Amino acid sequence: MTTDTPRQLTLRILRSSPSEGIEPHWQDFRVEEAEGMTLFIALNEVRDTLDPSLQFDFVCRAGICGSCGMLIDGRPGLACRSLTRDFGPLITLAPLPVFALIGDLSVDTGSWMRGTAERLETWIHSQAEPDLTAVEAKMEPELAEAIYELDRCIECGCCVAGCGTLRMREDFVGAVGLNKIARFRLDPRDERSDEDYYELIGDDAGVFGCMSLLGCHDVCPKGLPLQTQIAFLRRKMVAVGLK
Amino acid sequence: MRILYTDVLVIGGGLAGLRAAVGARRRGHDVIILSLVPAKRSHSAAAQGGMQASLGNTARGEGDNEDVHFEDTVRGSDWGCDQAVARLFVHAAPQAVRELAAWGVPWNRVRAGEREVVMDGRRVTLSERPEAHGLIAARDFGGTKKWRTCYVSDGTGHGMLYAVSDKAVAEGIPVHERMEAIALIHEGGRCHGAIVRNLVTGELVAYVAKATCIATGGFGRIYRVTSNAVINEGIGAAIALETGAACLGNMEAVQFHPTTIFPAGILVTEGCRGDGGLLKDAAGHRFMPDYEPEKKELASRDVVSRRMEEHIRAGHGVNSRFGEHLWLDITLLGAAHIDSRLREVKEICRHFLGIDPARDFIPVRPAQHYSMGGIRTDARGEAYGLAGLFACGEAACWDLHGFNRLGGNSVAETVVAGMIVGENIADFVESSAGELRVSTALVQEFLAAEQAKLDTLLQGNGNESATEIRRRMQDIMTDKVGIFRRGDLLAEAVDELQALLQRSRRIGVATRRPGSNPELVAAYRVQKMLKLALCVAYGALQRTESRGAHYREDHPRRDDANWLKRTLASWSDPFQTLPTLAYEALDVRRMELPPGWRGYGARDAIEHPATAPRAVEIATIREAFGHADRYTVQQALMPYEHLVPVRFRGRNERLGDAS
Numbered sequence: 001m002t003t004d005t006p007r008q009l010t011l012r013i014l015r016s017s018p019s020e021g022i023e024p025h026w027q028d029f030r031v032e033e034a035e036g037m038t039l040f041i042a043l044n045e046v047r048d049t050l051d052p053s054l055q056f057d058f059v060c061r062a063g064i065c066g067s068c069g070m071l072i073d074g075r076p077g078l079a080c081r082s083l084t085r086d087f088g089p090l091i092t093l094a095p096l097p098v099f100a101l102i103g104d105l106s107v108d109t110g111s112w113m114r115g116t117a118e119r120l121e122t123w124i125h126s127q128a129e130p131d132l133t134a135v136e137a138k139m140e141p142e143l144a145e146a147i148y149e150l151d152r153c154i155e156c157g158c159c160v161a162g163c164g165t166l167r168m169r170e171d172f173v174g175a176v177g178l179n180k181i182a183r184f185r186l187d188p189r190d191e192r193s194d195e196d197y198y199e200l201i202g203d204d205a206g207v208f209g210c211m212s213l214l215g216c217h218d219v220c221p222k223g224l225p226l227q228t229q230i231a232f233l234r235r236k237m238v239a240v241g242l243k
Numbered sequence: 244m245r246i247l248y249t250d251v252l253v254i255g256g257g258l259a260g261l262r263a264a265v266g267a268r269r270r271g272h273d274v275i276i277l278s279l280v281p282a283k284r285s286h287s288a289a290a291q292g293g294m295q296a297s298l299g300n301t302a303r304g305e306g307d308n309e310d311v312h313f314e315d316t317v318r319g320s321d322w323g324c325d326q327a328v329a330r331l332f333v334h335a336a337p338q339a340v341r342e343l344a345a346w347g348v349p350w351n352r353v354r355a356g357e358r359e360v361v362m363d364g365r366r367v368t369l370s371e372r373p374e375a376h377g378l379i380a381a382r383d384f385g386g387t388k389k390w391r392t393c394y395v396s397d398g399t400g401h402g403m404l405y406a407v408s409d410k411a412v413a414e415g416i417p418v419h420e421r422m423e424a425i426a427l428i429h430e431g432g433r434c435h436g437a438i439v440r441n442l443v444t445g446e447l448v449a450y451v452a453k454a455t456c457i458a459t460g461g462f463g464r465i466y467r468v469t470s471n472a473v474i475n476e477g478i479g480a481a482i483a484l485e486t487g488a489a490c491l492g493n494m495e496a497v498q499f500h501p502t503t504i505f506p507a508g509i510l511v512t513e514g515c516r517g518d519g520g521l522l523k524d525a526a527g528h529r530f531m532p533d534y535e536p537e538k539k540e541l542a543s544r545d546v547v548s549r550r551m552e553e554h555i556r557a558g559h560g561v562n563s564r565f566g567e568h569l570w571l572d573i574t575l576l577g578a579a580h581i582d583s584r585l586r587e588v589k590e591i592c593r594h595f596l597g598i599d600p601a602r603d604f605i606p607v608r609p610a611q612h613y614s615m616g617g618i619r620t621d622a623r624g625e626a627y628g629l630a631g632l633f634a635c636g637e638a639a640c641w642d643l644h645g646f647n648r649l650g651g652n653s654v655a656e657t658v659v660a661g662m663i664v665g666e667n668i669a670d671f672v673e674s675s676a677g678e679l680r681v682s683t684a685l686v687q688e689f690l691a692a693e694q695a696k697l698d699t700l701l702q703g704n705g706n707e708s709a710t711e712i713r714r715r716m717q718d719i720m721t722d723k724v725g726i727f728r729r730g731d732l733l734a735e736a737v738d739e740l741q742a743l744l745q746r747s748r749r750i751g752v753a754t755r756r757p758g759s760n761p762e763l764v765a766a767y768r769v770q771k772m773l774k775l776a777l778c779v780a781y782g783a784l785q786r787t788e789s790r791g792a793h794y795r796e797d798h799p800r801r802d803d804a805n806w807l808k809r810t811l812a813s814w815s816d817p818f819q820t821l822p823t824l825a826y827e828a829l830d831v832r833r834m835e836l837p838p839g840w841r842g843y844g845a846r847d848a849i850e851h852p853a854t855a856p857r858a859v860e861i862a863t864i865r866e867a868f869g870h871a872d873r874y875t876v877q878q879a880l881m882p883y884e885h886l887v888p889v890r891f892r893g894r895n896e897r898l899g900d901a902s
């Protein structure tokens with residue numbers, strides 16, 4: 001598939017600078033495609049050669065840290081692991097909705113996720129202080145792996161950006177939040193009961209606000225089983241509600 | 244200009260900074276963490292393969308303990324490490340991994356019974372003890388005698404970072420995100436906090452603290468080809484250097500990881516080889532046994548990386564349009580293993596190479612990976628030259644790793660150092676030395692000085708381009724200060740970097756916007772990064788021996804007689820263009836393990852005169868203690884317990900201990 005003349009790509013980027021009162025507007029940048037080019041490489045080339053003021057967030061550039069979520073041709077995804085060859089010659093890039101806009105493609109996912117962590121108390125609740133020199137408590141290997149499966153969320157915000165409910169109600173916890181509850185619920189080290197979880201997500205801002213349209217499931221770059229987890233959690237919470 | 248006060252300021256929200264912050268907070272002190280990015284995006288998240296701790300739960304880990312881990316670490320360091328720190332570390336690592344288990348890290352667990360693994364290219368059956376079922380498992384890693392690397396699939400760093408980060412949230416510790424420390428406030432050998440730039444608004448804020456801890460990670464981005472995240476630019480180390488009072492240790496000790504995908508430099512974990520993956524050349528030949536019959540693919544990283552480059556030089560590389568590379572073959576591990584234990588590797592291969600590692604070989608070549616050097620501290624984590632300044636994690640050099648760090652010893656170090664330094668910071672804050680005595684005038688002075696520097700970049704008439712200078716620096720480092728080093732090339736590198744440093748004083752910034760301004764950020768950072776690059780290059784030029792990752796083709800032998808010492812780089816005059824180097828000797832007479840052969844790599848070290856007498860002395864002590872237990876013998880050889888904070892002094896229990 002290597003051709004002799006590389007493609008000329010147009011990156012159509014939704015630019016803005018709230019601090020300077022610059023409203024969102026589209027701007028086109030042209031770059032020449034290179035073999036194995038990702039949007040990380042392309043955007044850096046734009047910044048290095050065309051417009052040093054362009055804002056975007058990359059950290060690991062390996063699809064691991066969740067920094068670079070953006071709307072790529074309208075769909076939430078990780079820019080760093082998107083190869084340009086998988087797209088047409090015109091690629092539109094816009095910041096993720098829902099999150100506070102910092103400028104251009106950069107949004108504040110951090111405060112949102114911290115808010116979620118505080119609200120849902122996404123840590124192990126345990127009365128006992130661990131005895132660090134004693135042999136550790138055992139856990140079934142399958143259970144550890146099942147917990148990891150849900151622990152793989154990288155808080156990229158793609159599911160949040162793809163969620164219909166979140167566009168209508170700001171206080172909805174989103175698939176990321178529901179998945180976290182599912183993760184801690186599965187973990188026997190966390191002593192919280194379903195009643196405790198019900199307090200956190202047993203309403204329309206929680207699991208009952210979800211319309212199950214699954215905008216989240218399809219866009220999660222880690223392929224988390226959001227659909228089954230949300231459905232499962234809803235059944236469990238309904239059971240608590242009926243008690 | 245705003246001033247904020249806190250007891251403890253932790254600069255860096257990776258594993259090391261977070262764990263230190265939790266420690267200080269639990270002792271009742273107010274803590275603020277600063278981070279360039281949300282804490283969970285820190286580069287610790289990218290660690291894949293695992294964390295070393297001598298639990299000894301698995302069949303291949305049986306018999307493991309602190310002593311074995313200690314020896315592996317010292318050999319790995321090529322005798323460059325501080326052995327007392329290594330002891331402290333191996334003692335606390337099992338506690339750290341168990342603490343993380345209690346905090347929710349989903350460590351992979353031992354499954355009792357028989358299982359098939361790949362070792363040395365062959366399938367073998369291992370049998371795990373029934374009583375170990377459900378305990379924390381471990382995999383093999385380079386340079387270790389036992390399988391000691393605890394892991395969470397190949398998302399170990401992610402699992403650890405999320406658990407510790409959520410713990411910090413539970414403790415109510417604020418993380419001020421998108422805040423960058425750009426200078427330390429200090430006077431008369433005492434650090435009082437930092438001047439911090441808000442990366443969104445551009446505002447400068449002074450954070451005044453009783454104790455300041457730098458945990459800003461590595462500085463891989465001074466190289467062009469690196470596995471490091473784009474934020475690993477070493478600004479934390481640079482601001483310590485710029486105080487003129489603190490110094491950086493062993494900056495020339497830079498690790499290159501054998502397997503980063505070619506040409507992007509994205510890492511695939513050492514776990515690939517630990518689990519049985521092989522390195523192959525253009526002919527499909529497995530070449531490592533030819534060079535390293537003992538440890539083969541699992542010699543230490545410095546050795547494997549060098550052998551790979553050597554093999555490419557000998558004409559066995561695979562040609563591609565980006566240059567030459569070698570192959571990593573994990574197809575023999577099978578799809579099921581890759582799907583469960585090497586998932587990130589699979590994702591990386593799919594997204595960045597378009598291949599399936601269960602079927603295809605992975606193109607790899609060594610790339611810069613880890614900074615052994617950093618802010619020189621004592622074994623308590625307090626910086627040389629500046630009271631009230633602490634450092635931990637990859638940013639620090641308390642000197643666990645010497646000239647080569649073992650895989651899995653870094654994430655272990657971050658949490659262990661965080662545990663230990665966090666306690667020491669609390670002790671400091673509670674002591675009379677910890678009292679806050681700083682004048683507002685001093686703080687204002689530092690604020691004004693930093694503002695003036697930024698104004699010069701924004702409003703001055705400089706015309707140099709930060710992007711161009713940065714690219715040039717990265718090229719020089721990768722081309723001339725890489726895996727193979729030579730005096731003439733290093734001298735060239737030093738000259739060129741000095742010229743770049745001078746040019747960097749005339750950088751102009753076109754974007755005048757005061758707030759979020761990536762161009763301005765690039766400008767002030769490259770000025771600092773060049774100083775680090777010079778510490779690395781100049782230190783490497785002066786060190787006329789080969790040790791660990793520092794390999795001089797013109798001085799290929801390890802020279803204990805002349806170079807068993809640590810480089811200390813300082814920068815007291817802002818206008819100097821070279822660091823001032825000093826050296827700190829390592830004392831063979833106090834080593835528990837005197838210098839010798841590592842068990843892999845070269846055997847031709849030039850001996851230190853104190854080595855033989857010390858070996859005799861050790862033999863005598865061992866004999867005198869006859870049947871005493873290993874703790875007593877160890878204590879007699881090299882006491883280190885005084886370095887362990889009281890709460891971590893207990894002995895680590897293991898399965899099968901007679902208790």
Ligand SMILES: Cc1cc2nc3c(=O)[nH]c(=O)nc-3n(C[C@H](O)[C@H](O)[C@H](O)COP(=O)(O)OP(=O)(O)OC[C@H]3O[C@@H](n4cnc5c(N)ncnc54)[C@H](O)[C@@H]3O)c2cc1C
Pocket residue numbers: 254255256257258259260277278279280282285286287288289290291292293294295399400422423424425458459460461470471472474475478479510512612613635636637638650651652653654655657
């Ligand atoms: C790809 C990869 C894989 C690895 N795999 C392993 C492995 O399997 N096992 C292992 O043991 N080690 C591994 N390592 C090494 C290990 O991950 C790192 O050494 C370790 O995580 C560093 O942790 P840290 O807390 O010191 O720094 P980091 O996690 O890098 O955190 C640095 C923090 O400092 C902040 N910061 C930086 N500068 C500033 C500033 N000026 N002002 C404010 N904040 C600042 C950042 O925002 C960040 O929060 C790997 C490294 C890489 C690159």
Ligand code: SF4
Pocket residue numbers: 152153154155156157158159160175176179219220221222223224
């Ligand atoms: S659930 Fe998936 S899409 Fe949502 S934040 Fe986590 S990783 Fe991203």
Ligand code: SF4
Pocket residue numbers: 159162163164165166174175209210211212213214215216217230
């Ligand atoms: S399924 Fe629920 S969480 Fe997912 S996008 Fe739809 S409303 Fe949002």
Ligand code: FES
Pocket residue numbers: 057058059060061062063064065066067068069078079080081
């Ligand atoms: S930069 Fe880390 S996921 Fe894209």
